[in-house]
Amino acid sequence: MNDRTSALDSVVFGVDVQSGDVRGDSPSYALVAFDGERVDRDVVSLRKLRRLVDREEPAIVATDNMYELASDKDALVHLLRSLPAGTKLVQVTGANQPEPLSRVASRHGVPYGKKPMKEAEAAARLAAANVGQEVSAFTNTTTVKVSRGRSTGKGGWSADRFTRRIHGNVKTTARDVESELKSAGLDYEKDVTEKYGGFANAVFTVEGRPEDIPVSARRSGDVRIEIERERRDGIEFEPLVKRRDHVVVGIDPGTTTAAAVVG
Incomplete structure (x- = not known):
């Protein structure tokens, strides 16, 4: 080795x-x-x-x-x-x-x-x-989407209450996700669709890979969380180790020493 x-x-x-x-x-x-x-x-x-x-x-x-x-x-x-x-x-x-x-x-x-x-x-x-080279089809930007986990159904008093509960749970979960992103020090942008009683969905565009994000994809009752990396236009390669450029140092000794560094 x-x-x-x-x-x-x-x-x-x-x-x-x-x-x-x-x-x-x-x-x-x-x-x-x-x-x-x-x-x-x-x-x-x-x-x-x-x-x-x-x-x-x-x-x-x-x-x-x-x-x-x-x-x-x-x-x-x-x-x-x-x-x-x-x-x-x-x-x-x-x-x-x-x-x-x-x-x-x-x-x-x-x-x-x-x-x-x-x-x-x-x-x-x-x-x-x-x-070697890591094979990559995705950027380091990840979308985290919090949305309804079930249909809100048709109208009526009971359905209105049901819809309000779902939208309220989506909003609560979106706030929890945002809190996790802030705690992790991640940069993100947020786009929210407000509906009766809360949010229909909230989309976070996060600067980071899925493994950097302290949120997991899941579907539980009223709420669904989806996580997806942004696709590149093509396939790219990234070296596992970045190349270190050599530095040339020239020294001219004398009464006064002169040095030149070329990267």
């Missing part, structure tokens, strides 16, 4: 196609779970892989090719949307022009073999060392 800081604060999944193709029927995957010390290996279907990701909530799902997990761009966006809030999809071979996995592994001192299980393990170890 090189001197990069480890990415591990939980398990990392490394994935490689074992057989089949995601564009065809029933692909299977070599799966390696790596926690920095222990390595667990399995061969799983795509459905089981997604269940394991949902259950274990790994910090990273690492692959050498993101399109081994999704047949096209739309399927990739759907996959990214379905990941747990704290899970990243990482392509360890780079961004738009990926390198061979063998070359990346060699450069970072990670064991490599051509069999799918060995490639899955190499991907997991590389991502754990902060090697």
Whole structure:
């Protein structure tokens, strides 16, 4: 390994196609779970892989090719949307022009073999060392919508009371959500639709990812809370570690020492 800081604060999944193709029927995957010390290996279907990701909530799902997990761009966006809030999809071979996995592994001192299980393990170890690019289809802006959890029905005295109760509960929940956002120090904008007895809905546009927001999606009786990240125009890549630019320092010693720093 090189001197990069480890990415591990939980398990990392490394994935490689074992057989089949995601564009065809029933692909299977070599799966390696790596926690920095222990390595667990399995061969799983795509459905089981997604269940394991949902259950274990790994910090990273690492692959050498993101399109081994999704047949096209739309399927990739759907996959990214379905990941747990704290899970990243990482392509360890780079961004738009990926390198061979063998070359990346060699450069970072990670064991490599051509069999799918060995490639899955190499991907997991590389991502754990902060090697690779996070695949992103969403911005860091998230919409939190508080709305009615049921229909208000038709008119009448009883229905009016029912409607007032629902709108009142939406308003109360919206205030609770706003209080949580303020307590977390998050920047947000609020748009409210007022109705008889309270709010029909309240929409908070929050500067932050879902995992940064102390509010969970739920539906309970009169009120529903929906959380959705803002979609990008396309797919983007973000390095797990930002590159540090080198600084050149020139020194001219003499009676008076002169120094020049070039970034």
